[in-house]
Amino acid sequence: MKRDEQIRLLKHLIHQLDSGTNLDAGVMLRAPADVYASPQRAALERERFFRDYPQMIGMSGDLPENGSFLTRDDWGVKILATRGKDGQFRAFLNACRHRGVAVEDQVRGKKARFVCPFHAWTYSSEGDLVGVPKADHFGDVDKSCRGLIELPAVEKYGVLLVHPQRDGRIDAESVLEGLGPDFDNWGFQDYVHMGGDVYDMPLNWKLAIDTFGETYHFSSLHRNTLFPVFHGNVQGFDHWQRNHRMILCTREIDAMRLRPESEWKIRGPAFPVYWLFPNVMFNVGEHMVIVVRVYPHATEVGRSVSQISFYLDPEVAHTDDARLAPAEAARTFGQIIRDEDYVAASGSQRAADSGMQDSFVFGRNEPTLHHYHNTYNRELGLPPLEAIDG
DSSP: OOHHHHHHHHHHHHHHHHHTOOOOOSSEEEEEGGGTTOHHHHHHHIIIIIISSOEEEEEGGGSOSTTEEEEEOSSSSOEEEEEOTTSOEEEEESSOTTTOOOSOOSSEEEOSEEEOTTTOOEEETTOOEEEOTTHHHHOOOOGGGOSOOEEOEEEETTEEEEOSSTTOOOOHHHHTTTTHHHHHHHTGGGOEEEEEEEEEESSOHHHHHHTTSOSTTHHHHTTTTTTTTEEEEEEEEEEOSSOEEEEEEETTHHHHTTSOGGGOOSBTTEEEEEEETTTEEEEEOSSEEEEEEEEEOSSOTTOEEEEEEEEEOTTTTTSTGGGTHHHHHHHHHIIIIIIIIIHHHHHHHHHHHHSSOOEEEEOTTOHHHHHHHHHHHHHTTOOOOEEEOO
16 A cells, blocks of 8 residues: 555544544445345355356465465365466366366365376366376377366456456456555565465355444454454545455554654554455455455355465565464454354344344444445345435
């Protein structure tokens, strides 16, 4: 994030603290409960948001060197991502062209060749078919047209994007609208992958995303975890057509504001959180970025899987202290997000599933939730949420 933008956002947070104000969307919105419980809605979302839209599968640090690979199976399409000998990021359907068996089962690693475990057909990291055992028995195979099925893939600002359809199109500037300049300035392309975690929870994927959308709950739900570190009910918010940026306010700002403005920096006194439509949250700390990718369950509307990845600033990633950082981050993040936010939101899921509570309310001080859900509705061709008065 550019320095003048950091100063603008920090002054905005200080103004809220001094005036006792918060963001004000001007209206409250009514969200029908079946947004989280309707099988028809869930099927439409899976198709439009996850099967026919570019997906963020990781960051450049997931493929740190030539020969690196990464597999994903988060939305019903098995993906094999590689960094070839030429350094280029590519993505393929993780399926042998013989009988469709996955050619790689490990989540990540480094390989020059991928060998199908069924009949040992072999592929290069560029997806070329390079080996067919007993070809004289099998028959004449034209290797030039039997490589792995390649999917559109783009690496931009340190983000790895894959389109689930082989004829899909990725306009990276559009997909990353509004976020690219900040990501570029943070140097995300150099961050080092340091591990991850998985939360399989009984809540709709949008309820999981909602928990990242406001600080109104910090003083109650997180009174012993986040609230001693963050000012609740104070935040910045900027949005674009699909994506947005939230700036949370930590208590470090109290000491920062006493120092000369030339010494101010946003990471530490504030905590940027970015939403990449439809399902990715980037949580940006001083030296660590925690990426959360939330996916709907294939068959259960009220269940979702959150894939958590930890990335460290390259300046600290190889220090002795850094070796302990991911384990501590996983413990702390899980204690807050999984054990507090997601558990509370699971209660919302039960209320939605009951059929007795027909709606939820998004307050004037929750504009991020307004943006989430009106963006979802717009992309599905649905009307915006209803504004209510009292």
